[in-house]
Amino acid sequence: MGLTKAGLNVAIIEKESSVGGGCTHWGTIPSKALRHAVSRIIEFNSNPLFCGNNTSLHSTFSNILGHAKTVIDKQTRLRQGFYDRNECTLLYGTARFVDTHSLEVTKSDGTIDTYTADKFVIATGSRPYRPADVDFNHPRIYDSDSILSLEHDPRHIIIYGAGVIGCEYASIFRGLDVKTDLINTRERLLAFLDNEMSDSLSYHFWNSGMMIRNDETYAKIEGTEDGVIIHLNSGKKMRADCLLYANGRTGNTDALNLDAVGLVADSRGQLKVDTNYQTDIDHVYAVGDVIGYPSLASAAYDQGRFVLKPSLKVKPKVS
Incomplete structure (x- = not known):
């Protein structure tokens, strides 16, 4: 949004069907919504005004998941509104680098488009680490x-x-x-x-x-x-x-074809950056969970703002 307001052509590539990323759909937002609901139940049951009358609240994890889903939906609409109002271009699909300044985006229908840019920001987040000897296909x-x-x-x-x-x-x-x-x-x-x-x-x-x-x-x-x-x-x-x-968690870099741009992720799929969140390749930056600690949404927002400053050196383009 900051780069768009500054007059640059900006495109966001999103692999999921809606915006928000791990924070909104699987991380901070749902876990805090769940924790908030449970805290209210504990607070009610601990209040002598209620527990003294043999009255108590009980719920199950599956029940309070419904509450979390409504919070997620609201947050998704909020973030979509940010993109719409700032006229940020959203491209839905999976991206992989082709060379140092180009990448391919594969859409859900199988079509592939190629895009070029002066600079890239890798903000692909992370996913739970899954050791090979644990059967995560098991229903329990x-x-x-x-x-x-x-x-x-x-x-x-x-x-x-x-x-x-x-x-x-x-x-x-x-x-x-x-x-x-x-x-x-x-x-x-x-x-x-x-x-x-x-x-x-x-x-x-x-x-x-x-x-x-x-x-x-x-x-x-x-x-x-x-x-x-x-x-x-x-x-x-x-x-x-x-x-x-x-x-543990693993950075979402395995499908990006980083070799094409000259980058190598570590054993946990994470990228190394400097104090300006610049990778070893001058025109490629990385922010959020994909660079590891502290893996917080609030930190990722600030990291994005740091990247904004050197990126503004690129001359704005007229579309």
Whole structure:
């Protein structure tokens, strides 16, 4: 939007059927909507004005998903309005580089168009990391994207990975009275926090009835007919109705044909950038989850604004 307002010709290529990206459809917006709904239920049930009358609210994950979907729809319409009002060109399809200044866009009907530009911004985001030895096609094994399609109501869930996403979903499920086991591959929860904050989070999780297993890794994840069994390298075995694998993310760069532009992603599909979010190729920038930490929508907005300044050196074009 900033570049369009400055008079440049700008096109946004979007592979999904609607705008918003991972933040709107699978990340921040749905998880916060779910967490907000659960928080209100907990607040109601903790209020002596209500709980003293033997009145309590109960809901299931599948029920509150409907609330999250309405929030997602509103946010999608809001973002679409931003593009429309600023007359940003939206191209729906999947892009791949052809050479240093050209790329192909494959549309849903199979047609392919080629576009050229002076500069590119790679903002393709990330997806949940899926190790090859975990069967994510099993109906009881989920990642942080597919969990939003959960249709059954588990009584017991195992969450593997205690990062921000794992902890957030652990609090959501436990708030819905689902027995929750949180497996942390590190020694303490959210180690980037001050120790006092990490210890406080652990205490509140434990006090809510959550089981936390620190410094554990899996040897095998086995899907069964009605649940899942996780075999830990410590020798322990745990069984639950379903498992949420939330241990890491992968940058969406594998389909971009980066070789054509001279870029190489790391083992997690992420791109290296400098302080101006410029890659090793002068006219190619990268922002958002595709560059890794901190992987926050608010940070991505600021990164986009940083990219705006050097990009304005390109002379505006008249279409």
